[in-house]
Amino acid sequence: MASDDLIINGVEIKPGQRLTLDLPVAKLYTHAPVAMPLHVVRGKKPGATLFVSAAIHGDELNGVEVIRRVLKSTSLQRMRGSLIAIPIVNIYGFIQHSRYLPDRRDLNRTFPGSETGSLAARLAYLFSTEIVERCNYGIDIHTGAQHRTNLPQIRAKLDDPETARLAHAFGVPVILNSDIRDGSLREAASELGIPTLLYEAGEALRFDEISIRAGVRGVINVMRELEMLPPRKGQYPRSAPEPFIARSSSWVRAPDSGILRPMVALGSKVVKNNLLGVISDPFGERETQVLSPHEGIVIARTNLPLANEGDALFHVARFSAVDDVLAQVEEFHDSHTPNDAAPHPTPDSPII
Numbered sequence: 001m002a003s004d005d006l007i008i009n010g011v012e013i014k015p016g017q018r019l020t021l022d023l024p025v026a027k028l029y030t031h032a033p034v035a036m037p038l039h040v041v042r043g044k045k046p047g048a049t050l051f052v053s054a055a056i057h058g059d060e061l062n063g064v065e066v067i068r069r070v071l072k073s074t075s076l077q078r079m080r081g082s083l084i085a086i087p088i089v090n091i092y093g094f095i096q097h098s099r100y101l102p103d104r105r106d107l108n109r110t111f112p113g114s115e116t117g118s119l120a121a122r123l124a125y126l127f128s129t130e131i132v133e134r135c136n137y138g139i140d141i142h143t144g145a146q147h148r149t150n151l152p153q154i155r156a157k158l159d160d161p162e163t164a165r166l167a168h169a170f171g172v173p174v175i176l177n178s179d180i181r182d183g184s185l186r187e188a189a190s191e192l193g194i195p196t197l198l199y200e201a202g203e204a205l206r207f208d209e210i211s212i213r214a215g216v217r218g219v220i221n222v223m224r225e226l227e228m229l230p231p232r233k234g235q236y237p238r239s240a241p242e243p244f245i246a247r248s249s250s251w252v253r254a255p256d257s258g259i260l261r262p263m264v265a266l267g268s269k270v271v272k273n274n275l276l277g278v279i280s281d282p283f284g285e286r287e288t289q290v291l292s293p294h295e296g297i298v299i300a301r302t303n304l305p306l307a308n309e310g311d312a313l314f315h316v317a318r319f320s321a322v323d324d325v326l327a328q329v330e331e332f333h334d335s336h337t338p339n340d341a342a343p344h345p346t347p348d349s350p351i352i
Contacts, residue, residue: 006042006049006082008130013082016044023130025091025123036126038086039071047081048226051131052219054086054141056108056185058093058100059204063141065351066215075220081228084131090123097205099145109181111188128188137166137226138189138196139219143211144203147304148312151267151297151329152201152214157186158245163195168243169225170197170218173328174299175245176317197222203303209351213336244325246317249299254279254307256288261305264298264314267333269326271295276314279307292316297325 006013013019022035052070054063067087070076076083088094090107101107105120112132113124132138144150155178156167167175178198180187189196199218201211223229254260258279264270274292290313300315307313319325338350 004046006040006134008038008040008084008134013040013042015042015046017042023126025126026119034091036086036091036123037088038084038131041071041076041079041083041085043079043081043228045080047079047228048137049082049084049135050137050139050223050226050228051084051086051135052139052141053089053127053131053185055088055094056090056140057106057142057204058088058090058096058098059146060099060141060143061205062143062202062208062211062215063199064088065207065212066141066219069212069216070219073216073220075223075229078230079223079228081226083223083228084135086127086131089127092119099204108185109183111183111185112191124185124188127185132185132189132194133192135194137222138185138194139199139222140185140196141199141215143201143206143208144300146204148300148302149203149208149266150200150315151299152199152211152332153299154218154243155198155200156196157190160190160195163197166195166197166222166225169221170199171221171243172199172201172214172218173241173243173325173332174297174317175243176249176299177245177247207351209338210333210336212351213338214332217336241328241331244319244321244328246296246299246319249296249315249317250293251312252276252290252293252314252316254309254311254313255290256286257309258286258288258307259305260290260302260307260313262301262313264301266298266301267326267329268298269296269322270298270316290314294318295322297322297329 064087110120110124112128114121153174158164202208262277270292277290280287296316
């Protein structure tokens with residue numbers, strides 16, 4: 001657990017200091033060294049220690065940009081406590097545009113890892129011992145898989161009151177009460193008593209401006225909730241809309257193989273037996289309808305029109321007040337959508 005002293009890889013980071021470090025990991029077989037980069041910001045006054053990580057799956061890029069923008073925020077000048085930012089955890093997968101490590105293991109199923117295990121286990125162990133064990137809280141940023149987009153959402157174990165408090169503070173309209181998966185970073189952190197949120201938004205190998213903006217605001221919101229940052233002027237007490245909690249969700253899978261024509265957008269409301277899409281052969285001689293099994297909101301969907309039987313196509317979450325959720329999702333989308341691109345872009349212009 002976190003203490004007043006913050007030492008990572010033998011380097012002490014003192015109060016009031018900002019420092020970029022490289023955590024050495026296993027070399028490539030070419031003898032070239034590989035390191036996990038991280039940036040530490042310590043406030044002059046004591047407070048919570050929070051890690052924010054991204055690219056545990058090496059092809060999930062939105063979190064890299066979220067962390068870059070958080071680190072550029074002028075709010076950090078008045079920060080209490082410590083922020084440990086790790087934009088690229090799976091450095092091998094990131095270089096190869098791959099979700100996995102070279103040993104084909106999923107790093108997020110390998111925690112807390114082992115000092116003498118597989119490559120994935122060793123990387124998980126390094127991250128657990130050098131980062132997680134030094135923190136009080138964590139935020140892990142993910143996207144959908146390749147060809148699959150997620151609506152901005154928080155996944156958290158809401159049975160834990162402290163985790164639930166941070167999940168509500170993050171500020172996205174949808175929270176999934178999500179069981180902790182074996183071998184995940186969330187599981188390893190939970191066993192250490194470290195409340196950790198999982199932010200899901202966007203698609204692998206793509207930047208999405210709305211997802212990035214929501215992620216930046218969410219991280220800052222959590223830091224304010226933890227009193228690492230002062231409250232926003234003129235907005236205290238905080239009055240953001242209360243998010244809606246989905247206690248269950250299910251993937252609608254392809255009943256047949258063929259070419260998918262989706263009929264509903266991400267964030268859409270659907271009712272039972274709503275037409276979600278149509279799968280046909282290339283000639284249109286055989287068509288199969290894809291129907292919603294229940295009422296809810298589409299929180300993820302495939303972007304690939306080529307479907308094999310059994311492929312996950314639409315992720316529909318159940319809510320008790322679907323119309324209210326839909327209205328809040330639409331308001332959230334509008335508030336995070338950038339204006340038209342500036343005629344003379346600057347380095348801080350929105351990504352388009």
